[in-house]
Amino acid sequence: MIERGRLLLFSLAASVGYTLAYYFNWPLVIYYPVVKELHLVRQGPADGFPIFYYGWLATAVVIGAAAAWMTPRRWTHRLPFDLGWIVPIVMLIAALTYEKRWF
Amino acid sequence: MGDSLTTALLILHSLLAVALLGAITHQAIAVRGRTDTGKKTFGSRYRAVDAAAYAGAIVVLFVAASLIGASLYPSYRMIVRPVLELNDLRVANGSFELKEHFAAIGLLMLPAYWAAWRKPLAAEHATARMSLTWILAAIVWWNFLIGDVLNNIKGLAH
Numbered sequence: 001m002i003e004r005g006r007l008l009l010f011s012l013a014a015s016v017g018y019t020l021a022y023y024f025n026w027p028l029v030i031y032y033p034v035v036k037e038l039h040l041v042r043q044g045p046a047d048g049f050p051i052f053y054y055g056w057l058a059t060a061v062v063i064g065a066a067a068a069w070m071t072p073r074r075w076t077h078r079l080p081f082d083l084g085w086i087v088p089i090v091m092l093i094a095a096l097t098y099e100k101r102w103f
Numbered sequence: 104m105g106d107s108l109t110t111a112l113l114i115l116h117s118l119l120a121v122a123l124l125g126a127i128t129h130q131a132i133a134v135r136g137r138t139d140t141g142k143k144t145f146g147s148r149y150r151a152v153d154a155a156a157y158a159g160a161i162v163v164l165f166v167a168a169s170l171i172g173a174s175l176y177p178s179y180r181m182i183v184r185p186v187l188e189l190n191d192l193r194v195a196n197g198s199f200e201l202k203e204h205f206a207a208i209g210l211l212m213l214p215a216y217w218a219a220w221r222k223p224l225a226a227e228h229a230t231a232r233m234s235l236t237w238i239l240a241a242i243v244w245w246n247f248l249i250g251d252v253l254n255n256i257k258g259l260a261h
Contacts, residue, residue, distance in 0.1 A: 004218040004225075011215035018207050033177035051180060054173065057207055064211065081227070084215035085234035088208055092238070095204035102197020 005076030006068045008084050014064025015091045018056055021063075023098065027055020028062060109178050113254070116171040120247050123164040130157040131240040134233045154236075158220035161239070162213050169210050172250075176203075179253075186257045195256060202249045209242040 020026065029038050034048025042050065068076075133154035179199070187196045216239060219232040 004221065007214035007218035011212050014211040015208050018204075018211055022204065031177070033181060049180070051177060053176060053203055053207075057173075057210075060207070060211055081219070081225075081231045082234075084212075084219065084231050085238055088212050088215075088235075088238055091208050092205065092242075095201060095208065099197050099200045099204070102193050102200060 003073070003076065004081075005073070005079050006071075008079055008081060009071055009076050010064040010068035012064075012079075012083055012087050013067035014060040015088055017063030018060035019091050019094050021056040021059040022052070023094075025052060026059050027052040028058035029055045031055070109175065112171055112175055116168060116175060117250075117254075119164055119168040119171065120243075120250065123161065123168055124243055124247050126157050126161050126164060127236070127240045127243050130154045130161065131236050133157075134236050155220055155222060155224060158217065162217055165209060165213060165239070165243075169206055172206060183253060183257045187253075192256065195253060198249045199253055202246045205242045206246055209239055209246075212239065 029040060030042060031038050031051040031054050032043060032047040032049075033051055037043075037047065039047075129149070129152060133150050133152045135150070184196065184199075186192075187199075212235065215231075216235045219228050219235050224232070
């Protein structure tokens with residue numbers, strides 16, 4: 001069973017990773033729904049509009065998994081559990097700030 | 104994706120969202136604790152459930168609703184979003200952008216949420232447990248309401 005500290009670290013790193021991914025547009029993959037194709041790099045206009053959302057999520061999962069897997073147990077064990085709700089609140093505020101342009 | 108499959112998935116997405124909304128709301132109310140006044144009111148009965156028992160179902164429902172939502176996303180981008188842009192419905196468009204981000208953050212929070220609710224419940228994680236539950240509840244409520252409103256503006260079926 002995965003220890004609590006590692007699950008917490010995954011959530012923390014992945015939610016920060018997701019925010020960085022959409023802010024700086026770092027999609028791991030790009031999906032083109034018109035031609036129904038996944039690509040690692042941006043394609044030309046002939047392929048239609050791109051969807052970055054899946055790629056941002058994939059970037060976040062990779063960052064979260066890498067952090068949770070590579071960090072030694074003695075460090076994950078010491079993580080304050082309250083970061084588990086403080087960091088998502090900060091990330092939600094970041095999303096609200098980023099999308100303010102629509103309102 | 105064919106129109107009938109899209110509609111079926113949209114209905115399934117809505118049903119999962121309703122179940123998730125009920126479960127997370129019940130857990131969020133219950134996690135605040137029981138107020139034992141001796142009276143058996145509707146409120147006291149509503150709160151008097153084992154909040155931890157909801158955690159597994161909430162994780163499964165959140166993941167399932169998110170996966171189906173993600174599979175419907177290309178249809179949203181091709182059918183609904185152009186209508187919003189054509190009618191200059193910027194608030195509706197922005198609200199959906201937030202729904203996307205909130206769903207992603209909620210999904211990525213699930214391991215921490217699961218760890219907080221894992222039995223035996225750690226007393227020192229009580230604040231984190233309550234806060235994570237309330238944040239997830241807020242995300243689910245926002246996403247449910249925005250999804251409903253946008254579907255009312257322009258459903259996915261042509």
